[in-house]
Amino acid sequence: MNPIRLNYAGESEKFHLSVSFNEFQFNIHQTLCYNFDQLSKIHSLNIQLRYSQFRSEGNSLKMNESTTANPASVRAETLAAKQLKWSLKALLKGTLVAALAWLTFGLPAGQRDLAFKIFGGLAIFLYGMKEMTSAFEILAGERIKKIFDTFTGNRILGFIAGITVTALIQSSSATTVMVVGFVNSAMMTLTQAASIIIGANIGTTITGQLIAFKISHYALMFILVGVLMNFMSKSKRNRKLGQAFIGFGLLFVGMDMMKEVVAPLRKSEAVIRLVASLSGSVIAGVFVGTIFTVILQSSSATVAITMTMAASGLIDFPTSVALILGDNIGTTITALLASLPARRNARRAALIHTIYNVLGMLVVVIIFPHYLKVVMWFTPVEAGIARAVANAHTIFNVVNAFIFLPLTPLLAWICYLILPRTEDELYTDSSFLDKRLLEIPSLAIGAASRECDRLSDLAGQSLNDVLELIEEFDYSKAARINEREKLIDSTEGDIIMYLTHIEEKSITHEESLELVHLLHQANDLERVGDQCENIVMILTDRCERKISFGDQAVQGLREMSATVKEMYFLTRRAVESGDRNSALRVLELEGRLNFLEKRNRDEHVDRLASGECNFAAGFFFLDLMEKIEKIGDHCTNMAEMAAGASH
Structure with missing residues (x-):
């Protein structure tokens, strides 16, 4: 038989794989998740941020004038990370397709049937796992958010949170990827992430313990119950529960199919030789387990x-x-791949997972014979070898947790040693939006809410600066406001896009209302930024024309500025803490702002009539008051929504 031939051609946007052996040839042409227009936009934003960095000092804003970050190299590094992730995923897919193709078409007829049954059973198992996990993610979504909010105060609580969340969604990879998303969004520290990852490793062993129970003859019953719940229930929650039942049943159907095929393989000479080569070496077994898990994900x-x-x-x-043991190493690859295009700190979180599991594996390999005795001591003889394997998985992760949980700061330190802090990290945007959180809508909504708070910070800084400009004009401060406005616009666009992605998921009525509130809030905050930019244009024009206001006009603007600032x-x-009294106070101040605007107009007309003011100065004065009053209107919009939401 001719050896299999792989031809790989990879570009930044496309992946082409050609598989050839004997008379068979397969061509796979795949375009991987590309939206390079949007990607360019994001990286353009990064470039802009390299040269327009801000840091808060008290109630005012100062410019960081010196920055050595190279935008081109940062953009190239980010693109390279994304391309590496795509290439690795493509290579994994290509390897799996090539192996399946060879096993399916390159084998004799009898062996081909065995291959179909093995991979068919594996496919059913994986599909059942996917259905069960996705159903539990949605069913437990709000609970997961509460768990992470409540239990990440210290490493013990974080550890418990990791166990609980993974037990709920039945996927340590999903939990770890979520944690990478939290770290990437600056919603979690590296030490907190370490304790959750350690807990997740224990939570995932529950799946193995469930599989070890001899309940496969109930598999079809689980599927039947799930199908009935899906077809007959009107409740979305019950339908999702039905989906989980179907997935759980399919796990055992797939297991049974594989058992039927695996038993006769004991007589195969090739299989006997392969097993003999593994039996002689723990390291070889670890390596095979790692590779197998990497391929299957x-x-x-x-x-x-x-x-x-x-x-x-x-x-x-x-x-x-x-x-x-190898399986525990291979499962870390999922988080590593997810972290490649993320920020450096998110990569450290994924690296913690790998370091923790590798160190644990090395400890067990050193004491391997004694470890086997411990597992057998915990496993009754009548429980069978399947239970012993499940216990080996559980004991490995429990012992690891006891060893490394007190050492989470050390794990974080090792990660900083491997991936040191760079100057570029100080100049990255701190967006809370992370696509990894979209699988749990309640968590994604929390991220969007925090991003709106960040947008509120930016708009507030611009408002603070522009009100100071009214008192004393400064060209450098005006330039900073204009630069910040670009960031405000792009942030609002990112929030809207993120909220759109959340809306496409299965969400509750309450979550849908929250999306609407966030959408309106982002829009109003962006309009505040627009009005600040408009005021800068007016003040710049006024300064260039050397037009000044009288004392009465300046005092009128000062009073309106103080009111809109409050x-x-x-x-x-009101928005961030749900303070209804603050929202009602805003509505009262809206009346005062309107009163001041009307009074200032009347006084301006009197000054024009008496000749104290010229028409050119009057034009600028009225325009400024209009923009300040519009900022007040946007504050009122947000306050009204906050007052309604706090009922």
Whole structure:
């Protein structure tokens, strides 16, 4: 038989794989998740931020004049990370397709049927796992948000949160990717992330313990109940629960299919030789388990297959445990891939997962014979080898947790040693929006809310600066406001896009209302930024024309400025903390702002009539009052919504 031939051609946008052997040839042409227009926009924003960095000092804003970050290199580094992620994923897909193609078409007819059954059973198992996990993610979404909000105060609570969330959604990879998203969004510290990841490793062992129960003859019953709930229930929650039942049943259907095929393989000479080569080396078993999990992207699938082979007598217990150790290394690749295009700190979070599991594996390999005795001591003889394999998985992660949980600061320190802090990190935007959180709408809404708070900070800084410009004009401060306005515009656009993605998910009525509130809030904040930019244009023109205002006009603008500044401060308090009294106070101040605007207009007319003021100065004066009053209107819009939401 001719060897398989792989031809790989990769570009930044496309991936082409050609697989050839014997008379068969497969061509795969795939365009991977590209929206380069949007990507350019994001990186253009990064370039802009490199040269327009701001830091808060008290109530005012100062410019960081010196920055050594190179925008071109930062953009190239980010693009390279994304391309590396795409290439690795493409290579994994290509390898899997090539292996499936060879096993399916390059084998004799009898062996081909076995291959179909093995991979068919594996496909059913993986599909069942995916359905169950996605259903539990939605069912437990709000609960997950509360758990992360409540239990990340210290490492013990974070550890408990990791166990709980992973037990709820039945996927440590999903939990770890979420944690990477939190760190990337600056919603979680690296030490907090470490404790949650350690807990997630224990939570994922529950799947193996469930599979070890001999309940496969109930699999069809679970599927039947799930289908009935899906077709007959009007409740979205019950339909999702039905989906979880179907997924749970399919796990055991897939397991049974693989068991039927694996048992006869004990007589195959090729399989016997392969198993013999693994039995002689723990490291070889770890390596095979790692590679298998990397390809399948599911540690639960590797555990299930290992348990199936062990229960069928195809592999012995020590080999099973070695494969399980490798499985724990392979599962870290998912988070590493997810972190490649993310910020440096998110990569550190994924690296913690890898370092933790690798160190734990090395400890167990050193004491491997004693570890096997400990597992067998915890496993009754009548429980069977499948239970022993599940226990080996659980004990490994529990022992690791006891060793490394007190050492989470050390794990974080090691990550900083491998990925040191760079100057560029100081000049990256701090967006809270992370696509990894979109799978749990309640978490994504929380991220969008925090991003709106960040947008509120930016708009507030511009308002503070522009009101100072009215008192004393400064060209450098005016330039900073204009630069910040570009960031405000792009941030609002990102929020709207993110909210649109959330809306496409399965969300509750309450979550839908929250999306509407956030959408209006982002829009009003962006309009505040627009009005600040308009005021800068008016003041710049006035300065260039050397037009001045009289004392009475200056005092009138000063009173309106103080009122709108107080309105904005109270609006932020009402929106961010749900303070209804602050919202009602904003509505009262809106009346005062309107009164001041009318009084100033009347006084201006009197000054024109008496000749104290000329028409050119009057034009600028009226225009400024109009813009300030519009900022007050946007504050009122947000306050009204906050007052309604706090009922």
